[in-house]
Amino acid sequence: MEHSADNNHNRLCAIRIGIDTYQESVVYMRDDCHICRAEGFGVQTRVEVQAGESSIIARLNVVESDAGVLPPGHIGLSKIAWERLALTDGSEVVVGHPAWVNSLSYVRRKVFDRPLTSNQFHAIVRDILKGRYTDIHIAGFLTACSNRLDIDEIAHLTHAMVDVGSRLSWPGTDVVVDKHCIGGLPGNRTTPIVVSIVAAAGLTMPKTSSRSITSPAGTADTMEVITPVDLDLERIRRVVREQGGCLAWGGNVRLSPVDDILIRVEKAMDLDSQGQLVASVLSKKIAAGSTHVLIDIPVGPTAKVRSKTAAKALKRVFEQVGARLGLVVQPVITDGIQPIGRGIGPAFEAEDVLAVLSNQDGAPDDLRRRALFLAGKILEMAKSEAQGRGEDRAVHLLNSGAAWDKFKSICIAQGGFRERPPVPAYRYSVLADRNGMVKAIDNRKLARLAKLAGAPNAPAAGVRLLVKVDDSVSHGDCLFELCAETSGELKYAQTYLEQTTGMIQFRPS
Template identity: 55%
Template sequence: MDANSPLVLVDMGIDTHQEPVVYMRGDCHVCRSEGFSASSRVLVKAGGHALIASLNVVDDRVLAPGEVGLSKVALARLGLPVGSPVSIAHVPVLNSLGAVRKKIYGHGLSEAEFTEIIGDISAHRYSDIAIASFLSVCAGSRMSLDEITGLTRAMVACGQRLSWPGHERVFDKHCIGGLPGNRTTPLLVAIVTAAGYPMPKTSSRAITSPAGTADTMETLCNVNLQLADIQRVVTETGGCLAWGGAVNLSPADDLLIRIERALDLDGEGQLIASVLSKKIAAGSTHAIIDIPVGPTAKVRTRPAADRLAGLFTQVGEACGLHIRCLLTDGSLPIGEGIGPVQEARDLLAVLQRKVDAPADLRERALWLAANLLDLAEDCGVSAALHKATALLDSGQALAQFERILNAQGGRKSLPDAAFEVVISSPAAGRLTAIDCRKLARLAKLAGAPFSAAAGLRLHARVGDTLEAGGALCSLYSDSRGERDYALDYYQSNADIFQLGGGGHA
């Protein structure tokens, strides 16, 4: 077969998540003539269609001579039907990888270099390994203020931006995470928009937690809104609760988050750039940043929180965004549910003013909402808190939340998990502490957030006195394997729940 002969496209039926993969025989004429080997980056072309992917070499029995296979995501991105003739070539040199290597060797990067890197990542030109290298070398405190600002602007520049004519101030909120069950954002959107202020909220899915706002809201309504949908919903209701990855506002962000999740990494500079780029792209002008601080939270000390708050504020100012950072108590989980469905049950209970609604979730949401209303009205947090409370207690916030759900396609019914196990205290005592990190890990091992109904529901809070056999929490899972895996983890980490006297549950 001639080295220039096209190959015939085959669907391999393999889910490689978001990493495009090409499959070729080791004796393929193209492999031999071009010198390709396993893990090579190759360019798949046909007419006006092109795709960069990683090469996997397969046995002769997997593909017939003259065939080239694509993974599911590669086939979708290429946009050609099975059986189409395609050619395979070397990938053009990516100059931005030189900037990544420059950073690896300890040198700072300019905004132009970040723009080139983010542009190539957004265009799917980077392999997962290259993205992981970029994220790793930017993690910790390896980025200067100028670099974080440059990365933020680069992430905004690579996508589209929303604008809201007629609104001088547009509001937003973000929590940096690390606190299980802290699902305040939907409550804030309901309260603030009920007060008449625009809040077009786009959120990420979970990175290192058992649920993100988008994961929780997806159990209640459609969050995969396109730009036109977001504009329609906000025009109709004043706010929205959408998944940011469904729109082209900061397209590199979800590509980076996918690798961060795999690395269990949430670096300081990338965190700030991720959060603020989405706020700016959504057209927000004012935002609050919730920074929980606690011994097992993401941010563990006051100095670390002060540093992060300072960076958020300075980068926001440099990008034309007014930021108010709030350092909050991160010593305990918030609410009773952990995982998408369980957290949805909590926020609905607060909106519906149920007597058994989690008081800590209600109080935290009201205080955060008061800060947003203070930004809007400059009335002082105390007066704003009174207004937020009235909006919630009168049912106006619930009615507004239902309007947003209806505008986003209508409210869904919450699913139940296939398996439930009650975890009990083996001894009597007073519950003195809960390890937030390990608690979140337990919920993730049970299947959250990928199984929406998976997670935990707390039955005991710090300060409660328990009898031996008293319920600590219920663990929910949709598979026996995940249930057993989570329970094995708990047996090795029973110090998640600390009892008075130095023991653990």
């Protein structure tokens, strides 16, 4: 560390402020702090904070000395900064200027559209993980790379993202399968069903999934309604060894940890880079020890991928990068014109998953058919079944109850099985104001409505969709239910509903 003052003078007592700044380390110092004055620190300055052998680069926020927030001689740390330094109450830290970040010169090189080597990507990714890049630096890197990475560069970036995190391995298992959906399709909760079918077929599928970033629910949010998902690496290994698969949250096990940092900044920029998307997906699959990966690419006017042309281009990139990395990658282009199932939000999506797996009457047929199709493709890709026979095997495993038994066994191994998701306290029915046929359903607007109602943080919040494209409806029929856990969140979502048109479009019947 480079300090312009002696370390003894640059020491402060650490306090856990408890502010969640997500992946960005933030520290809080008094405006009369002797270190701020001596070192010239001000608001938004980047500082290096050291505790023993550990150090982070953090953004500084300055607190008024008479506000009563920080006692003299103390420094406050955000939640992620505290965790990264593994501090305890009363710990002393040393604060000073960070060293110059040499890898920024590689970012400038990419700004001028010059290719980067594997070593250069590794240097950038290591510095991002260590907190040496501000959000502005990360945004510059992402912008410089946006749709300007060739196949070799995407492979280099993927390798770098894997190498800085943890990795799972499965000795004695030649084929380890996984799947990923590109997203943008509310209710498309096929993963728990696919994992259960594939594991029941005797394959290994260590599925780690994300929580929601911008959607009403991620797979981990939905599964958390049913079973614990916050597993450590050893627990994941044990569950997979016993059951052949798992359905865990990936954020606790540092598989491609830089990915979460990049995604946070990408979302803030509303930037959707093909190269970064491919590196993000494949880095997590490699880190999980996968050898065969199925990629679901839904296409629709309000899905994430909006045209067949764009989907085919993305499919080729996945295939080419996968080949560079020694992965068997099979992308499939699927229908993304409308939400899947009836539920949008953790509890409602969990209801749909449980209904399909337990073969309940009235289970959403579109979710069932989609999951069977994807599971069949995985069985064929892994050569567990001959081409054209995978879906038949998947149907048998689901209909026989084998997949349902496997799902329950996985949940119990992860810490427990809850068959009854929570129910919302407040509901509001949205009725058809005319006769007609459903012409289109806007995925993005329905997803936003579910989020405004409280999903995914409120597990029982969201939307229950009661119609599909081409359904006939009569005036007064219920199109969907808007659900919330508090009256305030319901009213908040209703305000958006009143101001929004085109969520469900009709044509004359």
